[in-house]
Amino acid sequence: MKNEYIPFSSQVKEIIPHTDIEYTFRMSFPEAGRVKPGQFFEVSIPKYGEAPISVSGIGEDYVDLTIRRVGRVTNKIFQHYVGNTLLMRGPYGNGFDIENFKGKEIVVVAGGTGLSPVKGIVDYFAGRPEEAVSVTLIAGFKSPQDILFRKDFEQWEKRIHVIRTVDSASEGYEGLTGMVTKYIPDLPIADPDNTVFITVGPPVMIKFTIMEILKRGIKEGNIWISHERKMCCGLGKCGHCKMNDTYVCLDGPVFNYAESRDLID
């Protein structure tokens, strides 16, 4: 019988720094073909503990993990990586199903590291824009220093509609400013019934974003979100991620808003 708690060791193939505290770790994973955007791994360093981290990119034999340095485990990951390995187990969770978005007007609204779990979707449709009616990415960061995936943005801007904004910036900043919600009212939407929104970010951001989306006449069933909750196991056992009768680690983290709006913490 498989012991799901035992991690495997994975080689750090490459590091892509974004900010001082956010790097992408390209991790070798031979079975990357079965990983979906929105799924996550439990990443650990022995003696320091585990942290759930979303896949932010999927290659032939690797997965990207974009990690923000916030505490015990993630600090250690940043100090430890050079030419080294990390322990991982997963992938866990349901992930996004690309099929739900094909042939639609797609709008992705992401805040901060929330861009990681949806990055696979953006990559997919930026590579194949013809598979959607239109693709818009609204990405918000706290300040210009916090912007992630700069190189990817350069590529995306050539192929899809990108609105990249920062909450605030010092004078002279040339880019857009303001919360992501500011850009939802004026989005060109041809057919609300054929428009899907995907939104990921901190809980408050999700809340206000959904309010704006609904004002545009989008049906609840056309909105997808990914929830972040405390997770210790990723296996439906530890209980920390539970809301109502739902285990975010098993049934999510990706949810259709119509089915998950009544989930209460």
Place this chain on the structure above:
Amino acid sequence: MGYQLEKQTADEIFNCLKQDYDIFAPKLFAGEGCFSDTDVIRYGKVESLDEICWSRRSDYSFKEAFLPVNEVLFYFTEDSTSVPACRKKPALIFLWSCDLHALRRLDAIYLTNGPEDFYYKRLRENARFVLMGCEETCDTGFCVSMGTNCTEDYDLYLKVEGDSVLADLKTGEFQKYFDGKDCREQEVIPDHVTENREKVTLPRNLSTETFSDSVWESYGSRCIGCGRCNFVCPTCTCFTMQDIIYRDNENTGERRRVWASCQVDGYTDIAGGNSFRKNQGERMRFKVMHKIYDFEKRFGFPMCVGCGRCDAVCPEYISYVNIINRLAKEEA
């Protein structure tokens, strides 16, 4: 197969069982209760039938004997991990009907919610259960209301009545211990209660609207978030992961899981200083709704088995039974 036998014969059988099993049962610890001058009944390894506390429901459940409070998942050294071996002898655990029903709740989470849990499964396969009957109801239990007052799922039933012992063998595994002994075959039906002092009416029309019921608010200040209600509950399964470094060699350590409580601070903390259910009232709602609504929606039967331990242990005298009955009344 049911038997009547002399106590002395039963003692001999018990001694043989002891060779092959580690036997755990509720025992009385005088003066160690959580209120002053009270006793506590909790699980421990027993060496004889006389050590077992048959008649008073244990304050802590069989879960203490069955699942480790701290469980090592693996040890690590610089570059390898190793999984600790399972207990050598199988465990033989004495318990009451409500608790045997609780086992089914533990199974639901550990064996059917997501992939099977390696550590639980091996403990489960390595444990046998001896039912103790209930001649009278305990003070705070409401097993009859929850339909957990009877069970057939035991491996062995034992009842000691002075010099006479009744036994019922549900599985063949224990037959060999009775063969050749002075036992009289007879039908044995486990004692069980048909009425409790506490009666609970499960609200049957709960919905997500119940989440915003005003019932919960009053617990915001009363509950002190000590988590005892979770630790005594035979159906609570939550745990938190912990990595430990050994002091004498920094390169070695272990990853373990430790029982956790949804009533205690920190249960939902996530990065960025966010946490959910900051108020004890919300935590109470989370717990109670899980016990009588959410779990049933997912698995088809309620989580709570009505053992009454949570009400008996609460230092703030919070009555979970009252909460349920109040919800039922509001519904009526």
